[in-house]
Amino acid sequence: MSDKDLSWKYAEEFPVEPPATQLARQHSLELGIDPISPASGAQLAVLAAAIDADSILEIGTGAGVSGLWLLQGAPGATLTTIDVEIDHQNRARQAYADAGIPAARTRLIAGRATDVLPRMNDGAYDLVLVDADAASVLDYVEHGLRIARTGGVVVVAHALWRGRVADPAQRDETVADFRALLTTIAESSAVTAALSTAGDGLLQLVKTGD
DSSP, X not given: OOHHHHHHHHHHHOSOOOHHHHHHHHHHHHTTOOOOOHHHHHHHHHHHHHTTOSEEEEEOOTTSHHHHHHHHHOTTOEEEEEESXXXXXXXXXXXHHHTTOOGGGEEEEESOHHHHGGGSOTTOEEEEEEOSOGGGHHHHXXXXXXXXXXXXXXXXXXXXXXXXXXXXXXXXXXXXHHHHHHHHHHHOSSEEEEEEOSTTOEEEEEEOOO
16 A cells, blocks of 8 residues: 555544444445545534534435534534435434434425525525535536635535546546536636545635635
8 A cells, every 4th residue: 555545544534433423324325325434524524613604505415424524513503405315314314313413403405406506595605515416516516606605615525536537547427527627616716626535535615706
């Protein structure tokens, strides 16, 4: 194993995941969901804490792993989370309860994000997490940047898509979409961006303009 691989592994194993989040991760895997890694979750918590997030939007509820990390970083925030799978949201709702999060701090919307997002107000959220259908990532990020306030943060999970984005031999449609997103972001003057290798890649954007 190379020094870089060892460092990556060490960083991935560094965060200590609370029991409720560990249980949500177990349920995620049982449901066939690919949850964010503990290192990605810890970065989400740090971002939420750094901007003192009050309103958070999550595109892709899963079984609650990412939501728990976000709320760990911003204990006073309200989380709005969208997912088309009602069974997944029921697991997430239980995960929030297991973690002692009051029901009033979470708003679960069952539906397709492509239908829900256009109805959401501009600049209404401090932090937006995109962790849903990879085929719609470009659309989700566009909405996320509209919905986030100026100075707010948009985060894209799985931005390196299973290690395939960095491999020039990989040319499937999902990889092409992520590459197109990264190219567009790199050229944009409306955001300040960083791409972390945590987990499966974590693209972090601060909205600096419209």
